[in-house]
Amino acid sequence: MPQTLPASLRERLRRDEPLWRHTTFRIGGPADLFLAVENEEELIAAVRWAREQSLPYLLLGGGSNVLVADEGVRGLVIANRIHGWRQGRGARPCAPTGRFRISNFEFPSCLLHPASCVPLGRLARAAIKLGWAGLEWAVGIPGTVGGAIVGNAGAHGGCVADNLVAVRVLDEDGKVREVPAAELGFGYRRSVFKKQSTRDEGRAVILSAQFVLRAGDREELEARAAENLAWRRRTQPRGLSAGSVFRNPPGDSAGRLIEAVGLKGACRGGAQISEKHANFIVNRGGATASDVLALIDLARERVWQRFGLTLEPEIEVVGL
Numbered sequence: 001m002p003q004t005l006p007a008s009l010r011e012r013l014r015r016d017e018p019l020w021r022h023t024t025f026r027i028g029g030p031a032d033l034f035l036a037v038e039n040e041e042e043l044i045a046a047v048r049w050a051r052e053q054s055l056p057y058l059l060l061g062g063g064s065n066v067l068v069a070d071e072g073v074r075g076l077v078i079a080n081r082i083h084g085w086r087q088g089r090g091a092r093p094c095a096p097t098g099r100f101r102i103s104n105f106e107f108p109s110c111l112l113h114p115a116s117c118v119p120l121g122r123l124a125r126a127a128i129k130l131g132w133a134g135l136e137w138a139v140g141i142p143g144t145v146g147g148a149i150v151g152n153a154g155a156h157g158g159c160v161a162d163n164l165v166a167v168r169v170l171d172e173d174g175k176v177r178e179v180p181a182a183e184l185g186f187g188y189r190r191s192v193f194k195k196q197s198t199r200d201e202g203r204a205v206i207l208s209a210q211f212v213l214r215a216g217d218r219e220e221l222e223a224r225a226a227e228n229l230a231w232r233r234r235t236q237p238r239g240l241s242a243g244s245v246f247r248n249p250p251g252d253s254a255g256r257l258i259e260a261v262g263l264k265g266a267c268r269g270g271a272q273i274s275e276k277h278a279n280f281i282v283n284r285g286g287a288t289a290s291d292v293l294a295l296i297d298l299a300r301e302r303v304w305q306r307f308g309l310t311l312e313p314e315i316e317v318v319g320l
């Protein structure tokens with residue numbers, strides 16, 4: 001069926017929206033077309049319209065894992081602004097919903113149903129406050145639930161895949177369906193969505209998620225989250241960044257390798273390899289995507305020359 005963009009969305013469609021405004025790096029050129037969607041129906045209508053028009057589209061959550069090219073992004077950028085926790089069928093969010101079984105242990109559990117644009121860190125904090133365990137690792141991670149699922153975000157030995165039960169997606173065929181977590185191909189900072197995430201026109205869009213959490217001691221959970229936050233403050237730079245630039249090679253850390261080749265503090269234009277953590281590149285003011293890419297190339301080249309290892313980017317470069 002031919003799709004037209006509803007009038008309410010057409011009115012909000014912007015041209016040449018600067019994308020630096022929508023990323024934690026504060027870097028990036030304009031989107032040809034830009035639309036912020038406030039609810040699922042709007043998101044679905046926007047994606048269906050783009051597909052119908054054969055218009056490339058890119059979904060942005062918190063923009064905390066992307067580097068947007070200086071040339072910007074062709075086609076439509078959809079900014080996801082769908083907040084709120086959805087209620088599952090017959091289950092009240094945060095109410096015990098039965099027993100959760102892992103190996104031979106059973107314990108009280110709850111199901112959380114966040115929309116895809118709920119900030120992951122905020123969801124984790126809310127769960128802790130209610131005494132539900134499993135997301136303490138996520139406190140302090142920027143970005144949205146949707147973006148976190150795409151990259152299987154993780155820290156402190158935990159990751160999204162540990163507690164995710166299922167996602168609701170608008171699939172490649174334009175159908176809304178639920179997909180169990182076991183089918184999402186999770187690995188270290190990977191999922192089936194990540195594989196598709198080079199501006200592939202047909203890519204699936206995550207609408208909402210379902211996490212299972214177990215009962216925990218609120219004070220203990222709060223203490224663990226506070227420790228995790230303190231570690232972040234101690235070890236990571238506070239400036240504008242997109243988090244870790246490279247994936248850690250097996251058994252090693254990208255930060256250690258970059259530091260070992262003497263690149264801590266190296267600058268290109270307004271971008272710098274952080275003096276605090278060499279796997280972060282920070283925008284010290286006025287950095288361009290080209291500056292960041294020059295540092296990425298430099299780090300990859302030096303690490304390859306010295307260690308024979310190819311560093312793989314964790315951040316996604318979009319618009320190139």
Ligand SMILES: Cc1cc2nc3c(=O)[nH]c(=O)nc-3n(C[C@H](O)[C@H](O)[C@H](O)COP(=O)(O)OP(=O)(O)OC[C@H]3O[C@@H](n4cnc5c(N)ncnc54)[C@H](O)[C@@H]3O)c2cc1C
Pocket residue numbers: 024058059060061062063064065066080116141142143144145146147148149150151152153154155193197204205206207241242243244316
């Ligand atoms: C200071 C800092 C610290 C960080 N620390 C960590 C850390 O400890 N661990 C970690 O794993 N990451 C970390 N990150 C990286 C980042 O926060 C995570 O990867 C985050 O989960 C990305 O979410 P986002 O909403 O910002 O995604 P975005 O950057 O907006 O998008 C990332 C990708 O996901 C796609 N996408 C977003 N939403 C959807 C959706 N609903 N459906 C389909 N595709 C979607 C986008 O198109 C894009 O391809 C850090 C970043 C910063 C800036």
